[in-house]
Amino acid sequence: MAGLPPYSQPRMPHPRHYRVVALPGEGIGPEVVESALTVLQHLAQQHGFSVQIDRGLIGQPALVKQGSYFSEVTAQLCQGADGILFGAVTQGGLLELRKRFDFFANLRPIRPSPSLLQASPLKPERLQDVDILIVRELTSGLYFGPCGRSIEVDGSYGYHTMRYTDNEIRRIAKVALQKAADRRHHLTIAHKENALPCLPWTRLVQEVAPSFAHVTVESMLVDNLAMQLVMNPQRFDVILAGNLFGDILSDIGGALVGSIGLLGSASLNADGFGLYEAVHGTASDLAGRGVANPLGTIAAVELMLQQWGETSAADRLRQVQEQLLAAGYRTLDLSPQPGDQIVATQELVELFLQAL
Incomplete structure (x- = not known):
């Protein structure tokens, strides 16, 4: 691995103690982020590392309380963390966050589960x-390029x-x-x-x-x-x-x-510092109903663990997910078939903890 750029290698923070900034945002963001954090804390206890969770605001909640979608308060909170776990926002804050920390390399794995081939x-x-x-x-x-709206003889236009x-x-x-x-x-x-x-x-x-x-x-x-x-x-x-x-x-x-609710992503800068999130958006129609699929955010936690070098914990997380899917547990977005057991967000989290 000698001579490779720093973002090509797992980032190893201070030994086995990690600080995560949670930015739940809006919509189902708070539900799936808290679900994933619960699983992460349980994994940490089992695999001999510790995680400190600091919570911040982004998006509409930040605009209401701090006056901007991505405030300097949130930026300073993220500074020096070992990872950011992000939920979802409707319009503001995310692009600013990516640009502030130069999260230029976005990694999005796509691996269908053998238990969900019929859902695709x-x-x-x-x-x-x-x-x-x-x-x-x-x-x-x-x-991020120049943009705007103007008017010419032919009428208004945007670019x-x-x-x-x-x-x-x-x-x-x-x-x-x-x-x-x-x-x-x-x-x-x-x-x-x-x-x-x-x-x-x-x-x-x-x-x-x-x-x-x-x-x-x-x-x-x-x-x-x-x-x-x-x-x-x-x-x-x-x-x-x-x-x-x-x-x-x-x-x-x-x-x-089979569902965009299954996909996680990691966005890294040249130092290996990362932003981890599910690929789905706010899904505002599901917010507050307790039925959101947390597996995308849990998949993002798996990527965060890999980046830290906590590979055994990351592998265990994926094994448990496959075990639960093979047993027929499904959130509503996974096109449940006859014989499957539909579970709510918190039920799925409890199943994770029991299996771990």
């Missing part, structure tokens, strides 16, 4: 052995600018190539260079690729890639995408695994 709209045989990692650039591109420096593409390429080197040695670049020739993702990635000699690199137009993800997901290993394309492609993962 794809045929089960197309999902066998699917194991995809989407590496998404997270702090540049369309979401957003997709802007990437070559170095921004090169640094996310290094992350994706290293991940491919650690997995099955295949990297697919998502691009739209036929229509966006000034963003030469393929050329820039290939400039970096010789340092990862055992990785095969292919480039694919993003619209074709989206189709191939549905038709033949087994062919993919690591997918590298810019901010917009990665956002869209990773949500296809929700269809592959």
Whole structure:
């Protein structure tokens, strides 16, 4: 591992004591974050490490109490933590959080559970052995470029600018190539260079690729890639995408695994400091009903444990999830079938604790 950039290796904080900042946000965020923290604390006791939880505000609650969606108070709370566990927000705070700590490398694993193949709209045989990692650039591109509204003779118009420096593409390429080197040695670049020739993702990635000699690199137009993800997901290993394309492609993962409520993600900066969250949004229609699926946030905790180097705890967390799914326990979003047992959020947490 000598000579690799720091974000390619698990971050090892002060020995086996970790400080986590919980930012529940809005909607079902508070419910799923507290569920995941309960499981994390239980794991910590069993595996010989300790976790301090500090809670902060983001999104609408922060705007009401602190005057902005992402306040300096919250930013200072996050400073020096070993990880941030995030819930969900409707519109403000998340982009500012990502930019403040330069969480440029977003990792989104897509691994269908053998017990949930029937929950996906794809045929089960197309999902066998699917194991995809989407590496998404997270702090540049369309979401952060110049934007605005104006008026001309023809009327009002709006614009957003997709802007990437070559170095921004090169640094996310290094992350994706290293991940491919650690997995099955295949990297697919998502691009739209036929229509966006000034963003030469393929050329820039290939400039970096010789340092990862055992990785095969292919480039694919993003619209074709989206189709191939549905038709033949087994062919993919690591997918590298810019901010917009990665956002869209990773949500296809929700269809592959059976529910977007199952997907977790890690967003890392160059020091290995990370923001961990489920891929789903606020799901405001479910908020307060006690039926939200906490497995996406628990999957995010698994990624956090891996980043800390607590691999035995991370492996145990995934084993228990598979055990519960195999036993037929389902939240409402998992398309329960006859014979399955529908459980609420807190019931699922209690089952986790009992199984652990």
